[in-house]
Structures are given as structure tokens and as C-alpha cells.
Amino acid sequence: xxxxxxxxxxxxxxxxxxxxEEQGLLASERTxxxxxxxxxxxxxxxxxxxQLFTAGLPSRTIVRLMPSIExxxxxxxxxxxxxxxxxRITTAMAELAAARDALDRMVAIANHPTPEHCPALREPAWxxxxxxxx
Amino acid sequence: xxxxxxxxxxxxxxxxxxxxEEQGLLASERTxxxxxxxxxxxxxxxxxxxQLFTAGLPSRTIVRLMPSIExxxxxxxxxxxxxxxxxRITTAMAELAAARDALDRMVAIANHPTPEHCPALREPAWxxxxxxxx
DNA sequence: CTAAAACTTGACGTTGACGTGAAGGTCAAG
DNA sequence: CTTGACCTTCACGTCAACGTCAAGTTTTAG
Numbered sequence: 001x002x003x004x005x006x007x008x009x010x011x012x013x014x015x016x017x018x019x020x021e022e023q024g025l026l027a028s029e030r031t032x033x034x035x036x037x038x039x040x041x042x043x044x045x046x047x048x049x050x051q052l053f054t055a056g057l058p059s060r061t062i063v064r065l066m067p068s069i070e071x072x073x074x075x076x077x078x079x080x081x082x083x084x085x086x087x088r089i090t091t092a093m094a095e096l097a098a099a100r101d102a103l104d105r106m107v108a109i110a111n112h113p114t115p116e117h118c119p120a121l122r123e124p125a126w127x128x129x130x131x132x133x134x
Numbered sequence: 135x136x137x138x139x140x141x142x143x144x145x146x147x148x149x150x151x152x153x154x155e156e157q158g159l160l161a162s163e164r165t166x167x168x169x170x171x172x173x174x175x176x177x178x179x180x181x182x183x184x185q186l187f188t189a190g191l192p193s194r195t196i197v198r199l200m201p202s203i204e205x206x207x208x209x210x211x212x213x214x215x216x217x218x219x220x221x222r223i224t225t226a227m228a229e230l231a232a233a234r235d236a237l238d239r240m241v242a243i244a245n246h247p248t249p250e251h252c253p254a255l256r257e258p259a260w261x262x263x264x265x266x267x268x
Numbered sequence: 269c270t271a272a273a274a275c276t277t278g279a280c281g282t283t284g285a286c287g288t289g290a291a292g293g294t295c296a297a298g
Numbered sequence: 299c300t301t302g303a304c305c306t307t308c309a310c311g312t313c314a315a316c317g318t319c320a321a322g323t324t325t326t327a328g
Contacts, residue, residue, distance in 0.1 A: 004304060014305090019286060033294060035305055048236060055233030058284070068240055082241050089234045093227050099189030100223045102182060106199075107216050109206050136325095138274060148275085153316060167324055169275055192314070 003028075003036045010046035017046070023059040025049055025066070055089055137162075137170045144180035151180070157193040159183055159200070189223055 007014045020026040021036075026045060028036040048069075052062050061081065068078040141148045154160040155170075160179060162170040182203075186196050195215065202212040 002305075013286080015286060015288085018307095023285095031294095033305085034307095035294075051229070051233050051236055053285080054229050056230075057233075065240075079241070082237050086234055086237050086241075089230050089237070093230050093234075095185070095188050096190075096223050096227050096230070099185050099191075100220055100227075102185055103216055103220050103223070106202055107213070107220075136275075147316075149316060149318085152277090157315095165324095167276085169324075187315080 001038050001040075001042075003038070006038045006042055006046065009043050010050070012046060012050065020046070020049060020059075024063050025059060055085075056092060057085060061085065135172050135174075135176075137172070140172045140176055140180065143177050144184075146180060146184065154180070154183060154193075158197050159193060189219075190226060191219060195219065 001009075003014050003017055007017055010017075017026065017036075021028060026042065026049065028038055028042075031037060049062060052065075053059075064081055065078060067075065068082070135143075137148045137151055141151055144151075151160065151170075155162060160176065160183065162172055162176075165171060183196060186199075187193075191199075198215055199212060201207070201209065202216070
């Protein structure tokens with residue numbers, strides 16, 4: 001398949017696919033007139049790349065994981081990289097949960113007509129801030 | 135307190151604090167010679183801002199939430215915004231979990247000497263990709 | 269009094285994953 | 299044959315949250 005069909009099927013732009021190739025994330029065969037040709041597996045490959053981008057992995061890191069993706073082996077460096085990224089993602093999830101809790105506290109307080117009775121007010125991670133004391 | 139102390143206590147740079155003020159996220163009093171002066175509550179305020187940044191909220195959105203933060207009220211628009219961001223964070227957490235699972239599958243496969251016996255190979259979200267069929 | 273530390277505004281630089289033309293070749297259909 | 303969809307490379311633009319000088323002022327310590 002050519003680049004337009006892959007883009008549609010994988011849900012990305014053709015520009016993104018050329019960018020992936022430029023970064024060494026996605027190989028392609030070429031026709032006699034230099035048009036890119038992809039195998040079926042490229043669709044899922046692109047979706048995996050997108051997933052890793054969404055998880056905050058930069059392209060350089062994904063490139064370094066490519067050998068493991070292609071061959072299914074685990075060089076000790078790749079393994080370490082996988083573990084490190086796994087930890088980073090877990091940390092990011094915890095930070096998201098903390099931020100969501102902060103928003104939830106704001107919602108809870110906003111819903112209370114008498115905030116004096118709300119225990120969340122006594123853990124003021126978002127303490128009211130009127131102005132500075134000169 | 136002045137900007138340097140606030141920066142140290144909140145764990146950010148002075149540049150960041152001036153940026154927050156520029157974006158309307160953090161007010162400050164000024165001395166006669168225009169130096170910034172902050173109240174104690176600014177420390178936690180900055181930490182909240184950092185937490186929301188970490189959660190992916192852009193400064194424009196945080197600015198729009200500021201009235202709720204300051205007054206503790208819930209204008210319907212602020213409430214909608216809070217709910218929308220909460221949902222976005224929940225979605226982001228799910229995406230992170232999915233990416234982490236993908237990395238875990240790679241680890242699991244790498245640990246298997248005989249991948250034919252590994253059931254994860256039959257859900258190839260990361261299907262092997264050698265080259266395109268011309 | 270003086271030197272260092274801290275502060276001010278202003279303005280350009282960085283990073284990553286693309287967007288967006290420009291200027292032109294290629295390919296299936298009528 | 300020609301039109302229009304699709305493709306190529308090249309290259310500059312974008313956005314956000316700051317980093318990093320520059321050049322001058324203010325505050326603090328000795």
C-alpha cells in the first residue's frame with residue numbers, strides 16, 4: 001500500500017509517516033519512481049508508535065527500542081530501557097491521579113454551600129491566595 | 135518573601151515565576167523599587183500550578199480556573215471546565231496504562247526463549263515488520 | 269563604602285512532533 | 299490526452315514552558 005492509504009488506515013497524516021521514516025521509526029520500500037510502499041504490518045506498527053508517543057516516549061527512545069520490537073530479543077540495554085520507561089509511565093500515572101484529586105477537591109468545595117463544613121478545606125493544597133503581605 | 139526564596143521553596147526557577155505572572159497565574163505585590171513580594175500562600179499556589187501543568191493543562195486553562203481557585207465558587211462554566219479536564223486526565227491515564235501494557239508485552243516476549251509458546255504473540259499489537267511487499 | 273548577591277525588564281534560543289505551503293513528478297480514469 | 303488525485307523533496311512555521319544571556323538597579327553583608 002502507498003502512504004495515503006496507510007495514513008488513513010492508521011489515523012495519522014502523511015507528513016507524520018514521512019517524519020517517522022526520517023526519524024528511523026518506520027522503513028519503506030520504494031517503487032521505481034520513489035513512491036513509498038508499505039506492508040500490511042505497517043498499520044499496527046504505526047499505531048504502536050503513536051501509542052508510545054502518547055505515553056511520552058521521544059522518538060530517540062523508540063528508535064532504541066526498535067531492535068527489540070523487530071527481533072523480539074532482549075539485549076540487556078533494551079531491557080533496561082523498557083524497565084525505565086515502564087517506571088516513568090507509572091510515575092506519570094501517579095502524577096495524573098494526584099492532579100485529578102486536586103481538581104476533585106475543587107469540585108467538592110465548589111459544591112458545598114458552606115465550605116466551613118468541608119474537611120478538604122483543612123488540607124489546603126490549593127490554599128486561597130488573595131494578595132501578598134508587604 | 136521575594137522571588138528567589140519563593141523559587142527555592144516551591145522548587146521552580148525565578149524565570150518560571152515571572153512567566154506565571156506574565157500569564158496571569160500568579161499575582162505579586164511590588165516594593166517601591168518594583169521588586170516582587172509574595173505571601174506565604176504563594177508557595178502552595180505555585181505547587182498547585184506545577185501539578186496542573188504536569189497533568190497537561192495549558193496555562194490558558196489554568197487561568198480560566200483561577201476564579202474558582204480564588205473564591206471557591208463554582209460558576210457553571212468553571213464547573214464544566216473542571217469536569218472536562220477531569221475526563222481528559224482519566225483518558226490520559228488509560229492511554230498511559232495501555233502503553234505500559236504494550237511495553238510489558240515486549241518484556242514478556244523478550245523473556246521467552248521460545249516465543250511460539252507465548253500467547254502474547256497472538257495479539258500482535260506490535261506485529262513484526264520486516265519490510266514492505268513490493 | 270564597597271563588593272557580592274539578588275533583583276529588574278527585554279529579547280532571543282530550545283525542544284518535539286509535526287503543519288503548511290512551494291514547485292514539481294506520477295498514476296488511474298474518462 | 300488531460301484532469302485531478304496522489305506522490306516526491308525542501309524548507310520554514312507553530313506552540314508552550316521555560317532557558318539563557320545582556321545590561322542595568324537594589325539590597326545585603328562585611
